[in-house]
Amino acid sequence: MNSIATIENEIVNEFSLLDGDQEMTLYYLMELGQKLPALPEAARKEENEVKGCQSKVWLTARAEGNKMILEADSNTAITKGLVSLLVRVFSGQAPDDVLAAELTFMKRIGLDRFIGTQRSNGFAAMTKQIKFYALAFKTQLAGI
Amino acid sequence: MVSVVSPVLDIEEIRSQFPVLHQKVNGQPLIYFDNAATNQKPKRVIDALTSYYSGYNANIHRGIHTLAEKATRAYEDTREAMRSFINARSVEEIIFTRGVTESINLVAASYGRTFLKAGDEVIISGLEHHSNIVPWQMVCEEKQANLKVIPITESGEIDIEAFQKLLSGNTKIVAVNHASNSLGTINPIASIISMAHQVGAVVLVDGAQAAAHLEIDVQALDADFYCISSHKMFGPTGTGILFGKKELLEQMPPYMGGGEMIKDVTFAKTTYNNLPYKFEAGTPNIADVVALREAVNFIKELGKENIATHEDGLLKHAQDGLSSLAKVKLIGTSEQKVSVQSFVVDGIHHFDIGQMLDARGIAVRTGHHCTQPLMESFGLEGTVRASFSVYNTREEIEVMVEGISKIIWKLGR
DSSP states (O other), X not given: OOOHHHHXXXXXXXXXXXXXXXXXXXXXHHHHHHXXXXXXXXXXXXXXXXXXXXXXXXXXXXXETTEEXXXXXXXXXXXXHHHHHHHHHHTTBOHXXXXXXXXXXXXXXXXXXXXXXXXXHHHHHHHHHHHHHHHHHXXXXXXX | OOOOOOSSXXXXXXXXXXXXXXXXXXXXXXXEOBTTTOXXXXXXXXXXXXXXXXXXXXXXXXXXXHHHHHHHHHHHHHHHHHHHXXXXXXXXXXXXXXXXXXXXXXXXXXXIHHHOOTTOEEEEETTOOGGGTHXXXXXXXXXXXXXXXXXXXXXXXXXXXXXXHHOOTTEEEEEEESBOTTTOBBOOHHHHHHHHHHTTOEEEEEOTTTTTTSOOXXXXXXOSEXXXXXXXXXXXXXXXEEXXXXXXXXXXXXXXXXXXXXXXXXXXOEEEOOXXXXXXXXXXXXXXXXXXXXXXXXXXXXXXHHHHHHHHHHHHHHHHHHHTSTTEEEEOOOSXXXXXXXXXXXXXXXXXXXXXXXXXXXXXXXXXXXXXXXXXXXXXXXXXXXXXOTTOOHHHHHHHHHHHXXXXXXXXX
C-alpha cells in the first residue's frame, strides 16, 4: 500500500496531463467516479449520508486488521468522482495516518476552484467524516 | 457573437449597455441564463448608484440641507416611477422594502396577524416560491388558521376549478405568484383575484418574475397587494416594493418600529407617520432605490411588449432545441409562460449538467429553485433552469443546447 502522500502525488500527476482545462478535468473526474463500484442500495441509507453536501454522498467504513476500508457513492457524477479520490487516498490506510493527513492534491490540481464553494465545502465534509471514522477505529483498536 | 436583430429591438445595442456580459468565463464568452434568479444591470443603473454616492449621499426626509433635499427628491421620484410602473392610484400605496420576501412577510405579519382568526383560511398555490409559503405557514400557525394549497396540473398551471372549490367564506387571504419562478407559468391572476373577491378575501400577488416581463396594472387587476423585487427587473439588489391598497394599508399596524415611521414619540405613546412612511422604519436603502428608477426607465424605453416578443422567441427557440435532444424532458409546458424553461436530463443529475455548462461559460440554475413542494409534485428533486432576458440571443441558446447534447453524449453512454 502506497502512502497517502504518494497517492496524492499520483493523482496530481494524472490531472496535470489535462493542463488545467476545466471541462476535461471535470470529465476525467466523472470517469473516475464511474469506476468506483456503486454501493448496494442497503448501504445508501441516511446514517451513511455525509452531512453538509448538496449532493447525496454515502460513505461506509470498516476495519480490516489495522487498516480502514472505505466505500462510497453519490447521486451526482462529479461528486462521485470527488469521493472516489478520497477513497483512493484513504482506503487501506492506518487510522493514525488518516488522522495525520493534510490533503493538498485538491489545491495542487486547482480542483477547488473548478468545483466551486459549495462542492468544496462538501469535499471538506467528506474528509471530516472519514477522519471521524478513523478516530473511531483508532479508539476501537486501542481498546482491544 | 453575431446577434439576430429583433424586429423592434437592437439586441446587440442592448447588450452593449450591460458591462457584465462582456467577459469570458472559464475561457468562453459568458452566456447568462440565470435571469430568473437575478438579471444583470445596465450601465445607467450602475452609474446612478455611483452618482448618488459621489454626488448627493445624504439621509432623506428630515434633512434641511441641499444634499438631503436632493436625495429625498431622488428617492421619492423612484416611488412615483414605481407607482406609474404598476399604475397604482397614489404614491401612498408604494412602500419600499428589501424585496418580495420582505413585502410578503410584511403583509403576513401586519395584515395576517391583525385580521386572521382561528379557523380562517389562507390559500396559496402549488407553484409558490418558499417566500410565498413560509410567511403564511408562520402566521397560520400563530393564529390557528389553515393553509390550503391549490393543486397544479401536469403542464404546471394552477387548477382553477380546484381553486374555486377551495374558496369559501373562511377564505381570508389568497397569495399567488403572477409568474412561476421554477416553471415560468403565467397565472390567470385577474380571474384569481375576482374569484377571491367574491368570497371577500384579499389577494396578494408575488410579482417577482413578472416585473421585467409583463404589463402590470394593479388597478385593472384589482390586486390588494402586489410585490416586486428590484433586482429581478434590472435594478439593484436589496430593494423592492410592496403595493397595497390604501384602505388596507391604513388598517394595518406598522411592521417595524424605529425612525422615519413615527409622527411623535414619548415614552408613554407613539403616534405613527402617514402612509407610506408608516411602513418604512429606519434609514432606507436610499442608493438602491434611487438607482431603481433607471431600471424602470430602461424597461419603459424598450417597451414591455417588445421585451416580451423577443423573450417569447427565445423561449420557443430553447424549447425547440431542448426538445430535439432525446434524453431531455421539459418541465413546465404551459402555453402562457415568461421566458423560463426548466428541464431534466434522463440519467444525468441536474448538478452535473449545471457544472458542466459552467465549464463552458454558461450560467444556469440547478436545484429546487426554492420551490421544494412544486418539485415534489413532479416527483423531482430538482431541475436545470434556463431563464432568458432581453439581452440574450438565439445563438446563445444554440450554444447551450449543443453543450447539453455533448454532455449527454459524454455521460449518457
